[in-house]
Amino acid sequence: MRPRIAEWRFMLKRIRQSSLAVAGLLILLAFVAIAVLAPVLAPPYSSDPFIVPADRLLAAVTPSPTPPTTAHIFGTIGSDQGQFDLYYICIWGTITAFRVGVLVVAASLLIGLIIGTAAAFYGGILDEVLMRFTDVIIAFPTLVLAMVLAIAFPGSIPINFSMVMLAVSLIVMFALLAIRPDRRLMLVDLLIIVFSLYSVFSFPLNVQLGLSQLDKVLFAITIVGWPGYARVIRGEIMRVKNEDYVEASKASGSSDFRTIIKHILPNSIYPILIVATLDIGSIVLTTAALAFIGVGAPVNYADWGQAISRAQSWISSADLIIKNMHVFVIPGLFIVFFVVGWNLLGDALRDVLDPMMRRR
Amino acid sequence: MSQESIVDVRDLEVKFYTYAGIVEALDGVNLSIKKGEILGLVGETGCGKSVTSLSIMRLVPPPGKIVGGRILYKYGSVQGNVLEMSDHSLRKLRGKDVSMIFQEPRAYLNPVYSVEDQIGEVMLVHKKEEILQNAVSAIEKKLIENRRIALEKQRVRLEKQKTRNKKDKMKLEERRARLEKEISKLASKPPSNFEVRIYKRLIRSPRSRIVAFQARFSRKRQFKKELRKEVVRVLRSVEIPDPERVARMYPHELSGGMAQRIVISMALSCNPTLLIADEPTTNLDVTVQAQILNLIVTLKKGLGSSILYITHDLGVVAQSCERVAVMYAGNIIETADVFETFSNPLHPYTRALLRSIPRPGEPFRSIPGFVPSLVNPLPGCRFHDRCEYAMEICRKTKPPFFEVKPSHYVACHLYGGLK
């Protein structure tokens, strides 16, 4: 117990020593505070707090954005539904940003981890197939592919559960054949295949999955994002796989699964964490970029990117840009600080973890 | 082998400022290397032998710092206290007077350059003029030969020519005389071409920027040929079989023994006064080790260099060194001639070390205890907690390093020495 705590304390000390790291941490803590205190700072107007309240009275007076006033602290953006309060958008947009960043990164991390680990650990044809599949996805320009996927995803997906079960069991069978035929597992899998075939033709299980616009974007970015993690983890695992202690674990009787979980992953996960931390900021930027193009959250959704996207219509000439500056500068600043905070934290993590890894 | 020493290390202190604390790596090291001798520096891991050798070249990496003592360099072109030398003198010292070879030779060879390129680079630093001269001679020889053949042909043609009258005959005679004169002048004033002129200019003014610029854009074919020949000669001198083929290889294709030979050849190419060998054969097979040891001793005899041979293998020391210095926890605790050291070790650590060599049929004897931590070390002799002869004074005062018998120095209170 004690040496692990000593390790954490050493890490914290190193973080404290770097002022940039402290700055990043403070920025993020500020954002966390905003996110937590959102209901207090900007009380929601309806059951879904992410729907921005529209001020119709102000819209009747002037349809164009108004600069900051006491009623609307950051000013407003005009739209066909009324004036949106920028302050509200920025506050609740913080939660959206965290949601987007953390969810997407967690999902792509998980997928990338599984695929990369399988490819690296078992090698051979499994590695080739998985990596070529990864390469295909990387070959597409990220933003374009994300855009296409976000647009093309149907609003509600009817999931045929039995088809899914069939597909999964077929994949498992393929993996078993490629890695190591284990008679018991194969028998169980065969039963599942038979069962799912039967259910496809007799009583298909259907589930309707409704996806909101934002959800579709998140899905898209996840699909586009996991190959990066898969590649990084594959590289790390290939390095760790050949270390003596992995072989020693095998000599001690560990199963493959145990070796991966207890030895390989803990020793290879650090670079991934660093990439993931940096990615959270970058994901938010990507989402904002997509929103700017028009593929993103609905118009009245509290999202920074959405706000800037709407700002497009109000900056058509030079003096309008200056007059309506608050419309894109303020949400823009929120995005910038958010991303900078995560970047600083990621860099700090890298600086801290590197000597720790080297100290071994 | 004369008794004069070329390097005198006195009271060298080196400290490492790390996160864990201040490591007192060297605590007053006294060492002197004599001309033409092989001095073995023996000690276990962490005793400071590598740090000592790096200090002699002032190459101690941060967070290490040389905080005290003197390293007097007494031979060769650059003399004085290494720790106080200017950068310019230091650069002259390293590589020319003192060179170093390391434990893992392939780590010290650039993996993207072939052997030829790397040895060639060293040649360029030290032997450029010689190679240029060789190139000039080679080209001139060829040019003279070509010209001579052409002139000979002319002469034959002239002789065959028939004359019609006296005027023609006189002209013929003139031409013949001129021809003879030219043939005789060939040797003394050889013909030249563009390449030879560049080389000659380079030899005359090696530092001129204009000449260097001109040389940059010329083919330098002969120079490269001569360089390659020199590389092959160097490879042959370190007993590498099939040197032409090896010259074209890359470091990752070399075996440990071959890579070490190449590194040795690079280190000895400038005839250094002192060669520091930091465990050069530790990673090699025992048969290759025997070959390399033999090579080092033979080369040393030829060049008259001194060698500081760092190792932890007492067998190697017994077989190739002339004097031995034993190090423990940052101090040199005994220095003596090799026969003396093995037959009559004075310091308790040396005795324990020799006893711990495994011998068949005898029980294994180890030294009890552990090497002390060099962060905040205890006062007094650093060996006292493991020493079987420890006395009260050993806990308090550090023993001085002095001459107990002629040429046999020890740092131990058992032998007195305190004034």
Add this chain to the structure above:
Amino acid sequence: MTNLLQLSNLKKHYPILGGILKRRVASVRAVDGVSLTIQRGECFGLVGESGCGKTTLGKTVLRLFKPDSGSIFFDAPEDVVEEIIRLKQKDPQSRRLRALRGQYDIATYHGADLQPLRRKMQIVYQDPTTSLDPRMLVKDVIAEPLVAQGIAGGEEAKKLVMEILERVGMSDRALYRFPHEFSGGQRQRIAIARALVSRPKFVILDEPTSSVDVSVRAQLLNLFTDLQREFGLTYMFISHDLSIVECISHRVAIMYLGKLVEYAVTDEIFHNPLHPYSQALIASVPVPDPTRRKRRVPLTGEVPSPVNPPVGCRFHPRCPIAMDICKKKEPELLDVGKEHYVACHAINSSIEA
């Protein structure tokens, strides 16, 4: 049943893949037909230089690698072993052979069959820095064989770990530390504790003292002999350091390029080496006695690559007494008297004559 381990013509090759389709273009013949027996309770020394295949042999015996051909008999009745070897020569396709091999020849095991072996055969690696997981506490490192094989868990495992730690000479305080907090010698003790916690019968020691200091080596060697006596262990001591092998082994085998060239009782090998390679090897060891200085270089040249070993006797390009037959035919490992086996045409023919 005095033989604990018997190897019969064991081979392990590594494919070298080349070309776009990554076909096997050549093989590294790491272990190329090794047969030997190790008796219960003895320390069997395996000596050779880099590239000779000794580490590969050790790990193949442990079934960390799958052998390409040959047999490994571990704790099998001797009559069965004899029968299998006889059947392999006379009737290689017989069903009885396949059945017997499936049961007794661990070279044919795969998957779950290997699990019970892990408890009986263990290994101590050369470098304790890399063989212990840097992120695991010492108690987890040592307890791993118990947990992984389901022998014990939780409190019982901790008790066994503490017992074995004490036996290797380390205190309880090591339990909750990381391996990198210890010195090289202590880390090697932790590795030894891990190997012995499941009370194996056979331990492969792969150069266990090469990474530690000279003064600590004696401690470890004493520990090995004590533990062997106390737990009734059998060792295969792999090393390139002949002086240590001479002190600790009962019998010694010398390997060159994937094959055994000589093996006998320790005294015989070191005082009467017959094979030219053994003689050169023993003569190359620097003796720590300056009065006995040798200036000759016993062996010239480098070890050839195991990808393309020389035809015939593998040592013939460097052998001082090579004959014509050495370039064509590989010598067999024959007993030249007193259970001293040599694979050399010159020696074998002179004994016959």
